[in-house]
Amino acid sequence: MEKKANISVLIPQDEVEAKIRELAEQISRDHEGETLHLICILKGGAYFMTELSKYMTIPVTVGFMSLSSYGSGTESSGIVKITKDLDDNIEGRHVMVVEDIIDTGNTLSYLIDMLKTRKPASVELCTLLNKPERRVKEVQVDYYGFIVPDKFIVGYGLDWDQKYRNLPYIGAVDFE
Ligand code: IMP
Numbered sequence: 001m002e003k004k005a006n007i008s009v010l011i012p013q014d015e016v017e018a019k020i021r022e023l024a025e026q027i028s029r030d031h032e033g034e035t036l037h038l039i040c041i042l043k044g045g046a047y048f049m050t051e052l053s054k055y056m057t058i059p060v061t062v063g064f065m066s067l068s069s070y071g072s073g074t075e076s077s078g079i080v081k082i083t084k085d086l087d088d089n090i091e092g093r094h095v096m097v098v099e100d101i102i103d104t105g106n107t108l109s110y111l112i113d114m115l116k117t118r119k120p121a122s123v124e125l126c127t128l129l130n131k132p133e134r135r136v137k138e139v140q141v142d143y144y145g146f147i148v149p150d151k152f153i154v155g156y157g158l159d160w161d162q163k164y165r166n167l168p169y170i171g172a173v174d175f176e
Pocket residue numbers: 044069076099100101102103104105106107108151152153154158159160
């Protein structure tokens with residue numbers, strides 16, 4: 001049998017759900033009169049984006065993108081490859097990137113600069129989790145759910161070796 005990781009609950013399910021509803025209401029108020037194009041960063045952002053968009057009261061459209069970041073081991077390097085690009089043209093549209101976590105900032109600083117070259121009307125970033133202690137590249141985070149400590153986080157889209165994305169709470173892996 002495969003060894004199971006020890007995971008402790010960092011943010012319980014009801015708190016995550018309440019925060020996502022709060023974020024959705026805030027974003028809807030701030031974008032009154034606009035149609036927002038949500039760009040989900042796969043795979044981690046999918047859980048957060050579907051939940052977030054359900055509670056938004058302005059018109060939204062959705063798109064998906066997949067990125068891979070080359071680095072040594074677990075550290076992202078800032079060299080980012082687009083493995084699945086958007087299907088839609090974003091020129092002139094109000095865009096919001098929806099991500100699971102901003103850690104070093106390498107991935108998103110690259111992505112935001114790249115999206116800007118496609119001339120959207122605006123680009124914002126909304127992340128469920130923010131780990132500012134680990135930031136290497138500056139990224140403007142317009143909306144976030146929670147600040148998390150420098151621990152290895154799983155659940156609500158975040159994986160450890162592709163597992164645990166489906167946990168309905170935010171957990172931290174205890175490495176003994
Ligand atoms: P970056 O370091 O900000 O470029 O983050 C790159 C990606 O690493 C994030 O989008 C996550 O998918 C992943 N990541 C960063 N921190 C964690 C973590 O604590 N748990 C699981 N995945 C993480």
